[in-house]
Amino acid sequence: MPVPGRRVAIVGMGGAFPDCSGLGEFNEKMFAGKALIREWPKAVEYNKQIRSTVSGYITEAEMGLEAIYPIPGVEYPETYVDTLGRIPDINLATADMGSVWAMIGAKESIEMAGWTKAETESEQTGVVIGSGGGGHQILRLAWHGFFELKKKARLAGSHTVDRTMAYREAANVSCLIRNRGVCESIISACATGLGNIGYAYRLIKFGLQDRAVAGGVEGTALETFIGFDAMMVLSRGFSPAESSRPFDLNRNGFVCSFGAGIVALEEYEMAKARGAHIYAVIDDYFNNSDGDGNMFYPSSDGQRRLWEGLSANVEIKPEVVKVHGTATPVGDIIELLSVVDKLGESGYHVSAPKSQFGHMLGAAGSVELITAVMMLENQKVLPCINSDTLNPELETFQKNPNWKGSLKPVSEYRHLIPKEVIAREINQVVCLNYGFGGTNSAMAISRDI
Amino acid sequence: MENEELERKEILDGLLEVLRTVRTIDPARLEGITEETDFLTDMDTPSTELINIAAKVEQKFGVEFEDDDIDDLGSKVKDIINLIIKAKARAQE
Numbered sequence: 001m002p003v004p005g006r007r008v009a010i011v012g013m014g015g016a017f018p019d020c021s022g023l024g025e026f027n028e029k030m031f032a033g034k035a036l037i038r039e040w041p042k043a044v045e046y047n048k049q050i051r052s053t054v055s056g057y058i059t060e061a062e063m064g065l066e067a068i069y070p071i072p073g074v075e076y077p078e079t080y081v082d083t084l085g086r087i088p089d090i091n092l093a094t095a096d097m098g099s100v101w102a103m104i105g106a107k108e109s110i111e112m113a114g115w116t117k118a119e120t121e122s123e124q125t126g127v128v129i130g131s132g133g134g135g136h137q138i139l140r141l142a143w144h145g146f147f148e149l150k151k152k153a154r155l156a157g158s159h160t161v162d163r164t165m166a167y168r169e170a171a172n173v174s175c176l177i178r179n180r181g182v183c184e185s186i187i188s189a190c191a192t193g194l195g196n197i198g199y200a201y202r203l204i205k206f207g208l209q210d211r212a213v214a215g216g217v218e219g220t221a222l223e224t225f226i227g228f229d230a231m232m233v234l235s236r237g238f239s240p241a242e243s244s245r246p247f248d249l250n251r252n253g254f255v256c257s258f259g260a261g262i263v264a265l266e267e268y269e270m271a272k273a274r275g276a277h278i279y280a281v282i283d284d285y286f287n288n289s290d291g292d293g294n295m296f297y298p299s300s301d302g303q304r305r306l307w308e309g310l311s312a313n314v315e316i317k318p319e320v321v322k323v324h325g326t327a328t329p330v331g332d333i334i335e336l337l338s339v340v341d342k343l344g345e346s347g348y349h350v351s352a353p354k355s356q357f358g359h360m361l362g363a364a365g366s367v368e369l370i371t372a373v374m375m376l377e378n379q380k381v382l383p384c385i386n387s388d389t390l391n392p393e394l395e396t397f398q399k400n401p402n403w404k405g406s407l408k409p410v411s412e413y414r415h416l417i418p419k420e421v422i423a424r425e426i427n428q429v430v431c432l433n434y435g436f437g438g439t440n441s442a443m444a445i446s447r448d449i
Numbered sequence: 450m451e452n453e454e455l456e457r458k459e460i461l462d463g464l465l466e467v468l469r470t471v472r473t474i475d476p477a478r479l480e481g482i483t484e485e486t487d488f489l490t491d492m493d494t495p496s497t498e499l500i501n502i503a504a505k506v507e508q509k510f511g512v513e514f515e516d517d518d519i520d521d522l523g524s525k526v527k528d529i530i531n532l533i534i535k536a537k538a539r540a541q542e
Binding site: 079 | 470472473495497498499500501503504505507508513519
């Protein structure tokens, strides 16, 4: 249970962001309203085997990494070399690309937080980081060698387990920073990023830890991409920058992207006492499930209960709602109308950062929480680019006699959905993320004033 | 006798080429390596890396080790050299 009076501050951030050299450039490009989505040469190579070829991908070179291949012509990255000297070789040997990003993000977050070595290595410092998928890139070639090429198991190397296990990012970060507190992962599809931070928030709020490095990761992997391509849920037919279009009438799917968002959390009074910069205070976190037995379809009822849970113990009156907003045909509008149902028809803005960088899957919630912190810092709302045309007609589900929400078409809510960056006073942002299986998560953060 | 020494020297040179590709081994520790050098105690090699070295050696020298051989493998350089010679001889039988 929460310990009365205990609050949680966000004191550091870091990670990996598409088409950006780091957090600074990410901040700059996001608030310039730019799209970070590009045509992905690796996907294009597969020609007609693949339906969508745009992504917010990140290459090894862009992260200052060089892959070492055991045999020329084989795609299996045996290990990585950090050309910028941030991560020791011994840690790189046990990491897939996403885990390397997690370690880089963790180092950046801790440095920004200003934690001492003793604080970082304390029993009161936890690591809670996860990703949506497995270590697909590593597993594919390990399995192919064994099952198809009939090679001995050991030819896959002795690091297949540590580089692909479900909690590999947390494990690698923990080994790097040598914390003595908890080391765990929360895995909840596209709610993973926010779920890990929410869980870490509770560890501190409940008095179990004083600090935590938390977040979500999704390492670039075509192996991950093609799973969604097969479902025909990815955007196609637009230029890369116009491909992710939440709320737009002509949206036809999401852009599968990759990245990492890591934050440093600390008990508020401790952070304040040592003079740390408080980037934001977490007001509360709540998560639940739809309970309707549907793996994919969003639930208006689940989202209504999500808002109720989030508002149960704290005042929720945000100037910005950072929505999940993937640009799939059904999800966006159900989500928007749930927001309207809770907050009314004016007084706030809806921000959909996926419109700029796509859907980072397991990293989505954490990278988007970082964008929410940046909105508080900059006092500007990130836009929903490409939301050019809002449907002037009612959605099909709004015509269902059992529909209990708004009976206005989406075009009536244009004033809530900015197409460009806008400046305004922002004291609170609510972040929403959902995942396959009907999992819903919400976090409210505020300025430290 | 001379041929055997020459063969062991050639294998050691090949083994060094393999070891230089193992990122968890400090290249400085490869200076002055002998057959008596111990991977674990002298070179601080993580124990999990030994199996990777064995797998790389198999590819480098075109041999295949038996699982029992790997299970019994010692941690000194000479142990791997002996294993390579054994595997080569077995392949010629």
